[in-house]
Amino acid sequence: MAAVRSGMKKILKGFHSGGDKSSKSDDAPPRTGGITFGGAEIVDDGYDEPRQIDISEGTKSNGEQGSSSPGTQKKSPGRVTISLPDEEKSKKVKRAPTKGAPGSDIKKKIQKCKDDKSTRLDLAKMDIAVLPSAIKDVPNLEELYLYGNRLETVPGEIGHLHHLKRLALNENHMTHLPDELRELGNLQILDLRHNKLRSIPDVVYQLLGLQTLYLR
Numbered sequence: 001m002a003a004v005r006s007g008m009k010k011i012l013k014g015f016h017s018g019g020d021k022s023s024k025s026d027d028a029p030p031r032t033g034g035i036t037f038g039g040a041e042i043v044d045d046g047y048d049e050p051r052q053i054d055i056s057e058g059t060k061s062n063g064e065q066g067s068s069s070p071g072t073q074k075k076s077p078g079r080v081t082i083s084l085p086d087e088e089k090s091k092k093v094k095r096a097p098t099k100g101a102p103g104s105d106i107k108k109k110i111q112k113c114k115d116d117k118s119t120r121l122d123l124a125k126m127d128i129a130v131l132p133s134a135i136k137d138v139p140n141l142e143e144l145y146l147y148g149n150r151l152e153t154v155p156g157e158i159g160h161l162h163h164l165k166r167l168a169l170n171e172n173h174m175t176h177l178p179d180e181l182r183e184l185g186n187l188q189i190l191d192l193r194h195n196k197l198r199s200i201p202d203v204v205y206q207l208l209g210l211q212t213l214y215l216r
Helices: 003-026 087-089 103-116 133-137 156-160 181-182 202-206
Strands: 032-038 040-043 051-054 120-122 144-145 166-168 189-191 213-216
Touching: 103 120, 103 133, 133 156, 156 181, 181 202
Parallel strands: 120 144, 144 166, 166 189, 189 213
Antiparallel strands: 032 040, 040 051
16 A cells, blocks of 8 residues: 555656646746637736737737738728808898889889989889879970880879880780870880770770770
8 A cells, every 4th residue: 555655656756747747837928818709809917907909900908009910901981071051141041132123113213313314214014003293393394205014004193204106015014094094195106015994995986196095
């Protein structure tokens, strides 16, 4: 029994001495081995705690600069820039220029015609529904153009235009003419086309100087 115990001690002693030599050898390389997890490799390189190396970025998780693998370049984290629309520009809306009231423009034209002592007044296509009574203030008129408006009649003051030779009332909504129209003894041309007249107004027959009447 003593011999057997002595032999067992020698074997165990040799086993421990062999293990100690292999663990204390300076020439043995450090144990390495890794597990890939989520794009990173966990490496056991002899440190007390394993370190995490970000393979995709080439940098260590503890903030230190890692070494890149051969043939690859280091990648730096990308920067994302978000461009938001300029609220001031987006809210800026172009507005059409403000126009004056039609009545105001008409009166200005009549006044200018009076000041210039003009014999021709063009008030066509001005969206006029009612002709101002101020028309009597330009008695020297020989031509008056009122076509392309919304007139249903003209004021009695038109009878003051004794020198009027041409009166264009076409393309309106005329339903009747004032009796004062007969005062236009020099009227030669009267245009009543494209209106709502059901018949020729009686006052037209009283225009003794009338040479041309347009009706349709």
